[in-house]
Amino acid sequence: MKIAIASGKGGTGKTLISTNLFNVTPNSTYIDCDVEEPNGHLFLKGTHVKEQSFHIMIPEVNQNICNNCGKCAEVCQFNAIISAKQKVLVFPELCHGCGSCTFFCPTKAITETPKIIGKIQETLINNKPMITGTLNIGEPMAPPIIKQLKALPISTEHIIIDSPPGTSCPVIAAITGADMVLLVTEPTPFGLHDLDLAVQVVQKLNIPMGIIVNKSGLGGNIIENYSKKKNIEILLEIPHSKTIAKLYSEGKLITTLPKYKKIFENLSEKIQKKVKGFQNHES
Ligand code: SF4
Ligand code: SF4
Numbered sequence: 356m357k358i359a360i361a362s363g364k365g366g367t368g369k370t371l372i373s374t375n376l377f378n379v380t381p382n383s384t385y386i387d388c389d390v391e392e393p394n395g396h397l398f399l400k401g402t403h404v405k406e407q408s409f410h411i412m413i414p415e416v417n418q419n420i421c422n423n424c425g426k427c428a429e430v431c432q433f434n435a436i437i438s439a440k441q442k443v444l445v446f447p448e449l450c451h452g453c454g455s456c457t458f459f460c461p462t463k464a465i466t467e468t469p470k471i472i473g474k475i476q477e478t479l480i481n482n483k484p485m486i487t488g489t490l491n492i493g494e495p496m497a498p499p500i501i502k503q504l505k506a507l508p509i510s511t512e513h514i515i516i517d518s519p520p521g522t523s524c525p526v527i528a529a530i531t532g533a534d535m536v537l538l539v540t541e542p543t544p545f546g547l548h549d550l551d552l553a554v555q556v557v558q559k560l561n562i563p564m565g566i567i568v569n570k571s572g573l574g575g576n577i578i579e580n581y582s583k584k585k586n587i588e589i590l591l592e593i594p595h596s597k598t599i600a601k602l603y604s605e606g607k608l609i610t611t612l613p614k615y616k617k618i619f620e621n622l623s624e625k626i627q628k629k630v631k632g633f634q635n636h637e638s
Contacts, residue, residue, distance in 0.1 A: 448495060
């Protein structure tokens, strides 16, 4: 099963859920796709086994061969290459390295050069893999590295994907292909607003989802009412607790405590049953 943990905004407890879920789920891999600020490693400490830089290929135009036909600008979905009057201009910070401009250039005026935008690390946590993508500071192009993380060969039965926060392209890259998305929220009007945006994105992608309420008890029944209205199950409510806040601030997993270990084991089993149910329903 491939489970993505997402949230409409940052700071709702997405990493708390994903790292603890990974800790109690046997035969699982944790992928930290929050590449602008990966923090799973603060809670999952292990041994680095691999590290590689990640690059995308950026076009370079030979103006002597270019006939200024404009085809490259026409095929670029990201406005990263424009055909100006005298010459073709490339904006590397907008380029996704998709290769379309090179492919379609009729005169073969475009070559590609690598540009390193981040790194990918593999760490073993109690013999289970954690894969972390880190985008270099100032690099805006998260989707290519997220796609690469998800394309790596993974041999474990379960994959836990810690998505970036928000509802934009990096989130879509992270949750696409998941069997289920867990949306983590807090019971406040702001939490509800961001949850609703995230629900709309997941619905568009047609992925089954469930809600996890963090710091429950803070804001009444606001999320319960929403989940009933939208018919999305609340899979877990984590109370607002000083113990959890303390462990989290110390970089410790809450599943080191038997009480929370049991709660997360139940969550893991519940999700596995649900995913099997969806898959049987589809086939
Ligand atoms: S497609 Fe090739 S020939 Fe046409 S403008 Fe772009 S670089 Fe020049
Ligand atoms: S490689 Fe793709 S994103 Fe980059 S300039 Fe060419 S068409 Fe645009």
